Amino acid sequence: MAGEMAAAGGGDNFLRTFTRAIMRQQEWITLGVRVLLAVIMGTAGYAKFSEAEGLQKVAVSSYRILPQGMVSPVAFGLPVLEMALAALILFGFATRAMAICVGLLFVVFIAGIISVWARGLSIDCGCFGGGGLVGKGQTHYLREIFRDLGFLVLAAWLMVFPRGKFALDRLLGL
């Protein structure tokens, strides 16, 4: 009994110590998360941006969610949105607001993939370029959803802990 209690106490202690250690390094972790998220968003955005226009439109329209008229603006606007968010997050400008935007974006992406999966369509998510229809057995929806969930966790960290090292926010007095 005493042994179990000691173990439980030890477990609690470990969690507390661990959390304290994390919090001591929080501003560095935030910097790391900012850089990581910026690289991810920037790569995804640029990969789409540098593709043939027709392919970008096909990638968006194969989700069969948006009305025809919205396909073009979304196909061309999304890469720019991702790169702009990436840049601002990298420099730590309006970090919390940008992180919220990124979070919303990933929620929308995840919802889109789930919607496509539920309707039995076979597409490539086009998250890092490419996209469009694929053969029936060649979809990777679960993988794509979990990957986006991972990115969502990064964005959530920034929402909760927006203050970080080397941030423009800090320079501007936030």
Place this chain on the structure above:
Amino acid sequence: MSKAARQRSARERLAEERKRQAQKQQRVRRLTISLSGLVIVALAVVITVYFVNKKDPNVYTGAFAPTSRQADGAILASKPGAKAPKLEVFEDFQCPICHEFENASGSTIKRLAAAGKVNVLYYPFWLFKQQSEPIKGNSERAANAALCAPADKWIQYHDAIYKHQPAEGSKGFSNKDLIGWGKDLGFDTPQFEQCVNGNQKQSQVDAMTNFAENTRKVTGTPTVFLNGQSLDLSSTLLNAKNLEKTILAAPPAAVSPSTSPSTAPSTSASPSATAKK
């Protein structure tokens, strides 16, 4: 209250007031920065979309290779005597991705055909035969009209049809419109009108569809064969530069010998004298 106590509480109130001011300033600062971030991002997106929309769709203004109708209804675009690879284009006029393909690479294909660098066979067929209305009907009427249209202005007619492609799910390609576009191009004869209204080419549409799906094993559109090899959609068909490179690198191939008598070659600009190589 003693004087000292009054002074102390006054100092405290001042300090509190300053603290409140500082907090208010911080809030305003935070709001301003957040708003600025959102505005920057929104501007970037809006400006990009505006400029991309403004871009003129690349309208082809060059010469067209002479076109002739094959026995099976396909249209051959080929410069006389050209020894060039064979490009076979299987498409459905109602298919949105075919529209994207035409937008992306149509001009390139026409230009290469006119220069004798590729021989193109167009096979518009009825991919959406098993779909429900209105897609099924749209697709059939367009395929029928394309077979009714004479060979010499065929590519321009084909382009006009794509230009007016209805959104997937809405009705379009009415016979009236299909005849109207023929009229715009100058081939609105009574025979053409009867052919369109009376769906006179139905059996040829079916035969071409059968050829595409059962003989050539085409399962989706656009499917494009270069010398018999299917080209990849994302990397090649939607990427005009890549498509051109692939075509120019391919060896010449024989085109099917059966041709119905050629009608006069059509050009939208008079070609300069071709140099003998």
